[in-house]
Amino acid sequence: VEEVFSCLKPAAARETHAGRAMLHFWLSGFESLLHARELMFLALGMIIGLLFGAIPGLGGATSLALLTPLTYGLEPFTALALAGGVMGAVPMGGSISAILLNAPGSAPSAATCLDGYPLAQQGKAGLALGAAASANAVGGIIGTVSVLAILPIATRLVLLFGPPELFLLAVLGLVIVSATSRGKMLRGLMTGCVGLLISFVGYNDITGVQRFTGGIAYLWDGVHLVPALIGLFALAEMIQLSVKGGSIATDAKEVQITSMTSGLLATFRHWRTVLRGSLVGTVIGAIPGAGGTVASFLSYGLTVQASKDPESFGKGNIEGVIAPEAAINAKDGSCLIPTLAFGIPGGAEMAVFLGLLVLHGLQPGPLMLIDHKAEIYGLIWALTASCVLASLIGLLLVRPLSKLTLVDSQILVPAVTVIALAGSWAIDRSIGNAVVTAIFGILGYLMIRLDYPRLTMVVALVLGSGAERSFHQTAMMGDGGLSIYLHRTVSVVLIVLIAGLLLSPLYRVLRTGSREAA
């Protein structure tokens, strides 16, 4: 008995110590946020997030892309508070335009349109907006609690990843994002390869060779990530809006608001729907590349299936608003796990957020969960505070925000273009950045126009240099042979996952064929 106790004692002491350390980081993260400067930037982020979230086509990725260079002079934690404010508030902004205009501010909010807009047409916009706001807040809180529970385990898991696993993980990230490119896997892989080739431009730190620079001095440091992202998202959307013309909303009469209080209570009446949506959001958010759109539609689908009155969905059922909204905000927290731990973004917004982290010297990867715990917990607290507060502010700002959608593109487009290019220059005061932003803006627009996914290119730009480094390190570890990939459990699992995903279209076709034959 004494022997057993003597074995258990150190283990129990270690667990207690780990628990205390975790609590310390939770509290220090929260404390870091409670400074006037951080709170001010959090509030600023929330307002910007609400504003950009409400404007279809802009959304979280665009607002973060525009803000990232402006955070250049800020402390890393202040920048994270600003980003947390934006990311937490965008879903609420997206709900406003989805419900009022049937025009989702961002892709995940499209599921909210299905029942939110019919409610608005029935004169119950206030009910829908109230329910969306409270579902957003509750979903955000549940998502945070889930992430705080998962993070300590995530820290242990990431230590299993060496260079072979990190290389395969980068490949897996690209394949996952391609496979979830809504039926455009081939094009997703293509744009991923183009992104990788772009990421090879510049000085290679493994071989010490300048590659593909064409003698242009600006390219010695490679194609800068943040200017490229600003172009691919903000400017590409602006060119598209410019081509479309007019304003985002066509009719001022569409923008009408009625009472909202009863909607707030509806969320608590349908607590099962909120809980289901939040759990769906948390799980889907942790899968790289799946993103908020999958989470919101899956939550909506499950709610319809679980309902006793499935026929009422699509005609103005309040649960059809609550389910996707809870999922969207819950996924925001768990999306951080693959983004921070592996550098694989859960979606476009997280891809741009990666750029912000890199800009502030916070290199995403396994060590980030160990070396920057305080920043991570602070970010999670900022996200949660933003989810809750943005819902309240969103309700107050619904009326003025709704007018923004009537701003003519002839004013919006040049204003955003100026901010995008000037912001891009400001990153390191290089005018080459503005040129890169413009080139990627045109490229991004052509990709939208010709139906090629941009997300895989972004993922490749983010992961490219790291993937090549891991590739060379693995080659050195295995004396140039590839068999090392098959001698490590985690890498074998990753290879199986990659192969499975690449073969998934074949499985889909075979399944459809056998169904038709039956």
Add this chain to the structure above:
Amino acid sequence: MKQEYVPPVASLLAAIAVLAAASHYPAQARAFPDAVAWLLTILATLDLLSVNGTSAGNRIRGLLNPSVAALEGEAQAATQVRAILWLALFTVMLVLIGILYAVPLYMLASMRLRGNRSWLISLAVAGATTAFIWFLFAGILRLELYPGYLFGGDI
């Protein structure tokens, strides 16, 4: 050439250019770019086949690109070129004459020529945008605004 062919052909050309450029680098430096370029060649060829309308092409499309949308007509071509040219024009202005001159000129031209706004509104919006940019970058972030290549700025 059909516009569907442009991306795969451009990707093929990019892959060939990378392979050609990489041939001058040491073996270790070109190993990974070569692998990606060859992969891109295969993928772009498949994409090219998937849009050519033949039965084999349709099979590839059904398998790997099932939800690719049919492209809209070219009726908007002029509008698209105009939108891209405005962006290109502003970028060139920014490089040549710097932020402080390019921003008001671009805003004024955009408001007047594209938006058909009155001189008063155009001047007000151009002035407000320039003031915002100056306040943000020069005022708050304490950056010296790029003066433009013609006025001594570096490229």
